[in-house]
Amino acid sequence: MTVIAFVVGVVLLVVGLAVSIALHEIGHLLPAKAFGVRVGQYMIGFGPTLWSRTFGETEYGVKALPLGGYISMAGMYPPSPKDVAAAADGGAAGGTEGRAGGGFFATMVQDARTANDETLAGSDGKRVFYELPVHKRIIIMLGGPIMNFLLAIVLMTIVVSGIGLQTATTTVAAVNECVLPAGTTQTECESGDPASPAAAAGIQPGDVIVSVDGTPVDTFAEASAIIQASPDEPLPIVVERDGREQTLTVTPMLAERQVQGEDGQVTTAEVGFVGMTATVAYVPQPIWAGPEAAIEQTGAVMGIIWQLPVKVYQTAVDMFTGQERDRNGPLSVVGAGRLAGEVAAVDAPVLDRVASLLGLLASLNIALFVFNLIPLLPLDGGHVVVALWDGLKRAWAKLFRRPPPKPVDATKLVPVTFVVVVALVVMGAVLILADIVNPVKLFG
Structure with missing residues (x-):
């Protein structure tokens, strides 16, 4: 499978x-x-033509290698000098040939002019x-x-507005029964372990957090920020349970936890801790979030493209030295296809895989x-x-x-x-x- x-x-x-x-x-x-x-041709792919039909003056078709495409427009470039001279002489023979001098590149120039002149025919x-x-x-x-x-x-x-982004919601998923000592390998609570502040306050799985310390919250991150900033301070927490709101009082204990800063760096800090986790769900974002994400990613891709030769060189070095590739580095079509296959085959909900595939295609x-x-x-x-x-x-x-x-x-x-x-x-x-x-x- x-x-x-x-x-x-x-x-x-x-x-x-x-x-x-x-x-x-x-x-x-x-x-x-x-x-x-x-427009003489509209073609998807390169190589031998697999299928084509002509409608009006344009031939529409599909070629064997779906790695690009093109349209053939009349006169992408001006006519070659020999045609201009012939037109000036009224079509008389002996006009300037306009052929570039000898050499490989000169021949290429002439071939390009000849191909362009063919598009002018008709x-x-x-x-x-x-x-x-x-x-x-x-x-x-x-x-x-x-x-x-x-x-x-x-x-x-x-992806972001139709399916949504996976977000820790204000619904409580689980409550720790106790607080385990820092650095312990213990996985279950013992009789001497203190109850977690959330359990002591009576918070239960399924509760929906409405406000913390009088501040309404829409995400678990907002609730966590208030809790982490208030160690050893009693906080009133309004939760919705079975359709009714009730107020509980929780006192966060001081604990060492990993905290991610605005720069993305994860550090260890002493913060308030109550011992509960949130339910993660897809939360649709505002309709403008999609364009914002596309613009943000465009800036990131520009940062890769302008230094593409350097990035490719580093990729070659990593390949020959066996170093792990940069996940944000350039990929070929083969690499993109491989990623798509891995995403589709990973053991995850179908919606997760669909969102990842659409995101990958958007990135391409x-x-x-x-x-x-x-x-x-x-x-x-x-x-x-x-x-x-x-x-x-x-x-x-x-x-x-x-x-x-x-x-x-x-x-x-x-x-x-x-x-x-x-x-x-x-x-x-x-x-x-x-x-x-x-x-x-x-x-x-």
């Missing part, structure tokens, strides 16, 4: 990732069509991406990442959002930078009343794009290998 649950978790993550990619590309597709750009010259106003190009390129961010907000909202969408904003081609952020540079050139020319400049030819950046792609492939390979031989451990 555990193996089946593991496989189900992996499959659910793959399906969720495919849906996330599909929505990302829809985020590009919808504004592109709204602005009149000719267009009327007015439905191409590069001729759109700058703000429309930016909207198209940001549409994909924003779609991932919106999906992350929806998933986070389902936030990672897609942040990663695609990196201002380097071929990522969406790189196309935004190209559009902004084009707009800046046009604004500068207009300011000084100069003729409009030629559109920015991003195919010249193909060598830089190639280096970025190689770097991404290398880092991805390192992460995949690390996720296989030295995976992140959530349990145990």
